[in-house]
Amino acid sequence: MLYKRLETHRKEMNSFSIDYLLPKDYLVKKIENAINFDSIYNLVESCYSADRGISSSDPVILIKIALIQCMFGITSKIPRHTTFSKNYI
Structure with a gap:
């Protein structure tokens, strides 16, 4: 039997979480849980200008x-x- 792919599959939308795809003991997940990355904003705030x-x-x-x-x-x-922005265009 010949299988013909239907073009309607392109219009389907799937939603998933990367957390679901990665194992719980994945190194990057462990680091994300161990380090408070939000504290970096306070450390570098004085290096950035709000209006220039x-x-x-x-x-x-x-x-x-x-x-x-x-x-x-x-x-x-x-x-x-x-490089990324040019590739998106």
């Missing part, structure tokens, strides 16, 4: 990227944020 310059990258995300890069031995250069 372009909007910044979230400092917590930058710390998490560096941490994951170190933990998993990723030595390649992290792409600039503009």
Whole structure:
């Protein structure tokens, strides 16, 4: 029997949580639970201006990227944020 994929599948929407996909003992989850990343905002607040310059990258995300890069031995250069925006276009 010949199976023909229906194009209606493209219009379906699925919702899932990444927490559901990762094991409970996953290292990144353990770190997320152990470290209060919100405290980083207080530490770097004086380095940012509320009314000058372009909007910044979230400092917590930058710390998490560096941490994951170190933990998993990723030595390649992290792409600039503009790389992602150009790919989305």
